[in-house]
Amino acid sequence: MRKQSIVLASMALALGMTACSSDNTRNGPDVDAASAFPLEETIELEFFAQGNANAIKPFGEMQVFKDLQDKTNMTIQWTTATGPDFAEKKNLIFASGELPDAFYGTGVLSNNEVVQYGVEGLIIPLEDMIEEYAPNLHAFLEERPDIKALITAPNGHIYSLPHVNEFDPAAEASAAMFVNQDWLDQVGMDVPETTDELYEVLKAFKGADLNGNGQADEIPMSFRTRDSISGIEALTGAFGKLVTGTNRFYVEDGTVYFTPMEPEYKEYVSYVHKLYAEGLIDPEVFSQEGQVYDAKIRADERTVGVLFGWSRSVLWGQERENWDYVPIPALKGPEGHQLWPRQPGGTTVGSFAITNTNPYPELTMRWLDHVYEERTSVEHAFGPFGSHLYDTDDGKIGLHWPPEGTAEAAFRVQETPGPGAVYIIGDLIQRRPSQQEKRELVEMYAPFTPEEVYPRLMMDEEDVNRLAVLEPELFQENGYIDSQFTQWVMRGNIDAEWDAYVEQLKRMNIEEIVEIYQTNYDRLMESK
Amino acid sequence: MLKKILRSYELYLLMLPTLIYFAIFQYGPIYGVQIAFKQFTISRGITGSPWVGFEQFERFFSSYQFWNLLQNTLLISLYELALFPIPIILALLLNQLTSHRFRKLIQTVTYAPHFISVVVMVGMLYLFLSPSKGILNQILMLFGLDPVFFLAAPEWFKTVFVFSGVWQNAGFSMIIYIAALAGVSPDLHEAAVMDGASKARRIWHIDLPGIMPTVMILLILNIGQFMSIGFEKVYLMQNSVNITSSEIIQTYVYKAGLLNAQYSYSTAIGLFNSLISFVLLLSVNMIARKLNQTSLW
Structure with a gap:
């Protein structure tokens, strides 16, 4: 009897302790969704992304993200996972309920996850926000109803934003x-x-x-x-x-x-x-x-x-x-x-999603829309102007060749997540000989x-x-x-x-x- | 009753941290086991998800891999159990050594592998057993035999797994038996020597009965672990070639739960596995109590 009452008391204690740890709304400055960039007060967001095995720098130190931070005054805390750990870590994030503010990167969520978590309400529908807060993406989707159809879930909602790579030869090769x-x-x-x-x-x-x-x-x-x-x-x-x-x-x-x-x-x-x-x-x-x-x-x-x-x-x-x-x-x-x-085209659904715990979904959307701007997109895909890109005489963008001793794949991800970044690129880029060969x-x-x-x-x-x-x-x-x-x-x-x-x-x-x-x-x- | 508690409250205070530990980390999580009978979705949470009865269990029992999984798990467990006496034999032999330094040396050499991490260990296995450069195949070829790609052969998987486990852990498990042997009274040995008993006789009639209680307890504990094979090592040793004999319940649970996010399903399988272990433990404990009065409770 005595033993039982102690056990019961301790169990009640344990349950009490687990029950009071689920409040995870964070405090941050109250910022109006439409206030001009850069914001007056710095706001911090947490993003989860798939890392690149070739990358040397963590995402936060990459030039393209530093540029975005200067433009917006929004600081991103990145959590990344690479290789086989990625799926496991992602599932644990959802299972534990400790959601980041957004999921970032090419195919960071599979199509099935987008639908599943979208319907469950863990990631939020974005279609209304796109119109209001993402002019670049909105213009692109108006132009390309086929891609809009791809990223729209059967219930009519857009839960995730695409990574679009139509710079051949990559699209279908x-x-x-x-x-x-x-x-x-x-x-x-x-x-x-x-x-x-x-x-x-x-x-x-x-x-x-x-x-x-x-x-x-x-x-x-x-x-x-x-x-x-x-x-x-x-x-x-x-x-x-x-x-x-x-x-x-x-x-x-x-x-x-x-x-x-x-x-x-x-x-x-x-x-x-x-x-x-x-x-x-x-x-x-x-x-x-x-x-x-x-x-x-x-x-x-x-x-x-x-x-x-x-x-x-x-x-x-x-x-x-x-x-x-x-x-x-x-x-x-x-x-x-x-x-x-051949591959089914260069559009990857599930490349950006905003979670229901994000205190600034509109600002997050506006932050992201920067990367859908044509020239910024190229920077996010291949690296910043100067070190990685240059303007050619015929109005295209040329790609610098990596310095001696650096592999092409490693050079590309020095200042950007490269293939894992979110962007829309079309035919603005001048082909390098290596891409010419693949072509x-x-x-x-x-x-x-x-x-x-x-x-x-x-x-x-x-x-x-x-x-x-x-x-x-x-x-x-x-x-x-x-x-x-x-x-x-x-x-x-x-x-x-x-x-x-x-x-x-x-x-x-x-x-x-x-x-x-x-x-x-x-x-x-x-x-x- | 309250008076009794108050009278010896210091003892209860001493006990409290352990109780709290068990309540939080061992009993608390049992609350989550209910998702084995539910269709768990993250947004609805543990309590909010709908009940589905035994649907998850039925899905597991009708899975094409069910019999294969059960067979692999049982066979590996039995195989490991069959090799349970190896550390005992090692300890008995070591106990007979007269040179103190040589004994220490052997002890250190045999338990050193215990401290190698599983990942490194599997890496070493791949090197040692490589069909072209591995030492074991070199020896085989020396005798004119064909090299065997041990890690890519389903029929070799269990042997490689179990024996590499013995190599890694026999020395360490031996320590407890050596300690038990040290407790055997030297008087008995002296008396036996006086009576002219040979070494083998003394091992059989004095040492072995002397450590029998320890052996029984460890055997029962081992059977409690039956069906819970270390998951990491099997997972690391798996590849598409040996998968038919290397997929066990634990790796299947990992894939279903953490990689495919089928939480209810994997909980149901884990629960099934625990139930089997629990029944086994109870029955072995009962048998042991009947046979020689040594048991866990």
């Missing part, structure tokens, strides 16, 4: 495939044009000491998986239905297909298994991280024959005379299919890219919640699709297991998932 020209010369073969020729080339590479170091360290082909830039998924095109990175839905004549359930995918897996079984594929493909893969490819002593990547400039530097790899065109498959993936690659693959690509659209709340239950086991890293692909590539036995696999997919409600994707696709097409 995906992977490119390369082969070592020296090696081709040595074995006396041409650049492969069909999947069978690729197989022959890889076989020729196997076991020959092509880099001349006396060791059998040649890897005929290497790649990564779940990656739209260095992933092997681009090869699915040769078999008739595409997988693009982690997007496994393929659209043809308005019908949505789930590629990994189609017979074309079976052919593709069988082909990859054939290569693997004959030792033509790097044994580390399923375990190597991006940096390991890049280092392997960049090593001066070449060990990889065929590989996937963005462009030669990115992999080996600008100087064309140093390139010993040549691009492989979209391969023709055994049935004559010849497709190459050529994109043009080479363009005739073979599909007309329709499943867009990054927003689904309604019910569908989002249903997919949150159904999708993870299938699609997450090492989920059913991934592990089945890995096992088949390594062990084969695809013909025998295919029917059971399709059955399993159906048990996991793949038909319902496809239907959800189809309905939402149809709705977006109608709204255009």
